[in-house]
Amino acid sequence: MKNFLCGSGWKMYLTCDETVDRLKKLQDNLKDFKDFKVVVFPSFTALADANKNLSSNSCVHIGGQDMFWEKEGAYTGEISARMLLDVGCEYVEINHQERRRFLHETDEMANKKLKCALSTSLVPFLCVGEEKKEDAASVKNFLSHQIKNLLSGIEKKDAQRIVFAYEPMWAIGKYEATDPKYIQTTHKIIRDIIAELYDQTLADNAYIIYGGGVNHETFLDLVALPDVNGLFTTGCGIVPDVFADVILRSAEYLRNQE
Numbered sequence: 324m325k326n327f328l329c330g331s332g333w334k335m336y337l338t339c340d341e342t343v344d345r346l347k348k349l350q351d352n353l354k355d356f357k358d359f360k361v362v363v364f365p366s367f368t369a370l371a372d373a374n375k376n377l378s379s380n381s382c383v384h385i386g387g388q389d390m391f392w393e394k395e396g397a398y399t400g401e402i403s404a405r406m407l408l409d410v411g412c413e414y415v416e417i418n419h420q421e422r423r424r425f426l427h428e429t430d431e432m433a434n435k436k437l438k439c440a441l442s443t444s445l446v447p448f449l450c451v452g453e454e455k456k457e458d459a460a461s462v463k464n465f466l467s468h469q470i471k472n473l474l475s476g477i478e479k480k481d482a483q484r485i486v487f488a489y490e491p492m493w494a495i496g497k498y499e500a501t502d503p504k505y506i507q508t509t510h511k512i513i514r515d516i517i518a519e520l521y522d523q524t525l526a527d528n529a530y531i532i533y534g535g536g537v538n539h540e541t542f543l544d545l546v547a548l549p550d551v552n553g554l555f556t557t558g559c560g561i562v563p564d565v566f567a568d569v570i571l572r573s574a575e576y577l578r579n580q581e
């Protein structure tokens with residue numbers, strides 16, 4: 324089976340009780356599932372409770388939706404890597420489009436967060452992607468510039484731990500918008516940029532997952548794409564029955580390809 328995982332950012336939707344309830348349902352639906360990792364990103368306030376409700380040997384892991392780039396200090400409202408690790412996080416989202424759009428976060432800030440995350444055991448989901456749908460040459464230009472900025476000063480041994488989440492802003496929350504041909508082209512562009520920055524082996528082994536408008540009717544068209552190593556979905560991921568169905572059917576599809 325190719326490298327694959329499914330992630331879901333639960334954004335700013337659920338209280339602690341709602342998070343725990345959905346996490347329990349998700350785990351019940353997935354029972355002994357082991358084919359690949361499933362990562363859920365609840366709100367900060369629900370992480371500790373979420374962690375307490377992860378069953379032993381669960382395929383479900385948790386992560387923080389963001390973190391700050393300093394280890395500790397007078398940074399009101401921010402969350403450190405150590406705090407995420409303290410409540411059982413193994414993953415952290417960095418550079419999500421909504422943080423760029425609403426909080427004006429930049430490549431430079433994301434680069435600092437990425438370096439800080441990689442100095443710990445956290446695995447970053449590094450979001451990349453353009454704002455507007457463009458032709459392949461323009462997207463390549465944009466992504467090349469963005470990924471170089473984001474990975475500036477990051478060594479190969481650390482880069483190989485990153486999960487790259489291609490999430491174009493124009494596709495997020497637009498459930499009719501997935502365009503498999505465009506997505507495959509872009510994932511290949513991202514893999515080529517990684518190969519250019521590091522080497523082909525690292526690029527071939529990199530997880531490059533897709534997020535933005537993944538929908539329950541067409542997700543298998545994305546799973547089938549050679550350079551797609553997973554799905555990152557809020558729309559399908561926040562409903563446990565739907566998310567479990569996406570995960571189980573993706574695994575079945577991938578097993579049948581072997």
Ligand SMILES: O=C(CO)COP(=O)(O)O
Pocket residue numbers: 332419490494495496497534535536537555556557558559
């Ligand atoms: O932003 C996303 C995951 O981080 C994707 O959101 P949607 O699934 O709502 O498009």
